[in-house]
Amino acid sequence: MADPTRISLNTATLQQWSLRECVEGCARYGISAIGPWRNKVHELGLDTATQIINDHGLQVSALCRGGMFTSLDDAGQRQAFDENRAAIDEAAALGAACLVLVVGGIPEGSKNIAAARAQVVDGIGELLDYARSARVPLAIEPLHPMYAADRACINTLSQANDVCDQLGEGVGVAIDVYHVWWDPELEKEIARARNRILGFHVSDWLLATQDLLLDRGMMGDGVIDIPQIQNWVEKAGYRGPIEVEIFSAQNWWKRDGNEVLETILSRFANYV
Amino acid sequence: MADPTRISLNTATLQQWSLRECVEGCARYGISAIGPWRNKVHELGLDTATQIINDHGLQVSALCRGGMFTSLDDAGQRQAFDENRAAIDEAAALGAACLVLVVGGIPEGSKNIAAARAQVVDGIGELLDYARSARVPLAIEPLHPMYAADRACINTLSQANDVCDQLGEGVGVAIDVYHVWWDPELEKEIARARNRILGFHVSDWLLATQDLLLDRGMMGDGVIDIPQIQNWVEKAGYRGPIEVEIFSAQNWWKRDGNEVLETILSRFANYV
Numbered sequence: 223m224a225d226p227t228r229i230s231l232n233t234a235t236l237q238q239w240s241l242r243e244c245v246e247g248c249a250r251y252g253i254s255a256i257g258p259w260r261n262k263v264h265e266l267g268l269d270t271a272t273q274i275i276n277d278h279g280l281q282v283s284a285l286c287r288g289g290m291f292t293s294l295d296d297a298g299q300r301q302a303f304d305e306n307r308a309a310i311d312e313a314a315a316l317g318a319a320c321l322v323l324v325v326g327g328i329p330e331g332s333k334n335i336a337a338a339r340a341q342v343v344d345g346i347g348e349l350l351d352y353a354r355s356a357r358v359p360l361a362i363e364p365l366h367p368m369y370a371a372d373r374a375c376i377n378t379l380s381q382a383n384d385v386c387d388q389l390g391e392g393v394g395v396a397i398d399v400y401h402v403w404w405d406p407e408l409e410k411e412i413a414r415a416r417n418r419i420l421g422f423h424v425s426d427w428l429l430a431t432q433d434l435l436l437d438r439g440m441m442g443d444g445v446i447d448i449p450q451i452q453n454w455v456e457k458a459g460y461r462g463p464i465e466v467e468i469f470s471a472q473n474w475w476k477r478d479g480n481e482v483l484e485t486i487l488s489r490f491a492n493y494v
Numbered sequence: 495m496a497d498p499t500r501i502s503l504n505t506a507t508l509q510q511w512s513l514r515e516c517v518e519g520c521a522r523y524g525i526s527a528i529g530p531w532r533n534k535v536h537e538l539g540l541d542t543a544t545q546i547i548n549d550h551g552l553q554v555s556a557l558c559r560g561g562m563f564t565s566l567d568d569a570g571q572r573q574a575f576d577e578n579r580a581a582i583d584e585a586a587a588l589g590a591a592c593l594v595l596v597v598g599g600i601p602e603g604s605k606n607i608a609a610a611r612a613q614v615v616d617g618i619g620e621l622l623d624y625a626r627s628a629r630v631p632l633a634i635e636p637l638h639p640m641y642a643a644d645r646a647c648i649n650t651l652s653q654a655n656d657v658c659d660q661l662g663e664g665v666g667v668a669i670d671v672y673h674v675w676w677d678p679e680l681e682k683e684i685a686r687a688r689n690r691i692l693g694f695h696v697s698d699w700l701l702a703t704q705d706l707l708l709d710r711g712m713m714g715d716g717v718i719d720i721p722q723i724q725n726w727v728e729k730a731g732y733r734g735p736i737e738v739e740i741f742s743a744q745n746w747w748k749r750d751g752n753e754v755l756e757t758i759l760s761r762f763a764n765y766v
Binding site for chain 2: 328330332333334335339366367368370371372375377378380381403404405406427429430431434444445446447
């Protein structure tokens with residue numbers, strides 16, 4: 223059973239709450255860390271966001287998100303570079319343990335996923351000096367293969383590990399059970415990710431998933447053996463926060479935020 | 495460019511047509527092969543189905559489908575075994591080049607995907623003598639990881655190749671671009687599948703996919719580099735039919751079947 227004090231609340235789980243409400247909710251329920259999305263930070267302003275997170279004594283497990291490196295033209299690539307530097311600055315200001323990278327899919331008009339993957343490696347490589355200087359580790363999050371076209375062309379932990387091997391210090395991985403649970407190579411690749419696991423995210427895969435993006439389940443409501451994967455992650459040396467990230471437009475986003483947090487706490491006791 | 499005489503029509507592409515209409519449509523447009531689903535065969539009756547397919551001179555590229563080996567109880571396993579033997583009998587009667595296997599997901603109440611995968615290997619193994627006697631090769635179709643829970647826990651060609659290595663003669667693979675296009679190991683695993691490729695299926699992955707099951711695209715409307723994958727498949731020795739299998743509840747299933755067939759023919763000239 224996971225220690226509930228290790229919970230981090232990814233703010234995407236409570237789309238119905240502002241960052242301020244998320245921070246106050248965490249404090250109210252004894253949740254010690256938060257993983258904010260940049261849009262919610264921007265709504266509040268970076269300084270205010272930093273201050274209220276600090277005032278409530280929360281760790282920042284990660285900032286979501288940088289990435290989106292894939293583009294067919296120079297202007298698009300430059301824009302991604304600038305946007306990623308801004309995200310690194312924000313992560314540093316917030317004291318985030320890492321910046322999560324959703325690396326980007328196949329650029330519009332292309333059918334070349336191999337080229338997109340190469341572009342991702344180049345893009346992270348170009349960003350790396352800046353990230354190292356800012357002391358913000360970059361966490362590559364492999365996304366489920368169903369997002370290969372539109373969101374992220376790194377779709378297995380094996381690929382993410384390969385990129386880390388290639389780029390060296392300053393890059394690691396974020397492992398989200400929703401994205402990787404099906405992978406027959408998962409145990410082996412988690413072991414291979416030793417000392418580079420920067421985040422561990424939980425939710426559940428619902429048997430009757432209704433939507434490709436916005437129908438993630440609460441831990442315990444689906445088919446993922448979360449304790450098994452967590453065990454592998456801990457054997458690989460990870461002891462950081464366990465971040466709850468549930469995109470759920472038709473269910474959890476429609477409920478009262480306090481009910482969602484209470485459910486997370488009770489599910490942690492039984493399913494994480 | 496693919497030779498249009500190599501097209502096989504998977505009957506799921508024309509949900510709006512009976513098997514008889516599909517057979518007559520193929521004949522009308524010079525399509526030389528068909529891949530029927532069992533439910534459409536049953537609607538017409540096996541004998542009549544066999545006769546009209548033969549009368550129109552069509553090859554049967556495959557019968558869809560056997561499989562569904564995963565079950566937590568003995569009764570479920572026995573039922574799957576019986577159902578698969580019936581499917582083999584039908585495939586033999588139809589002169590199908592193979593029986594496609596959709597192997598089954600995680601059984602209700604379980605979260606153990608490794609156990610489900612082991613059960614699939616056992617299930618195919620138990621069926622193999624019967625299939626060999628009937629001279630019906632079994633084609634394991636790896637399904638996209640988004641179906642790992644509810645339809646098939648074999649989700650990469652690598653896994654399917656492993657099962658073939660383990661079970662030997664009489665088992666091969668069906669490669670559907672929709673399921674495998676994202677896989678970074680695809681080129682390597684297709685080469686490894688040499689002499690065991692029993693089917694090659696095409697459709698397309700739409701960038702803005704709306705549904706996990708029923709929103710496949712027509713070739714050319716999505717992001718899959720079909721000629722690249724076809725080239726790998728042909729380098730691995732496959733020269734059989736190219737089966738068009740498009741589940742499309744909101745688009746192609748709502749159109750006139752003749753329009754769909756004409757579109758397939760024109761897309762073959764440009765995108766396959």
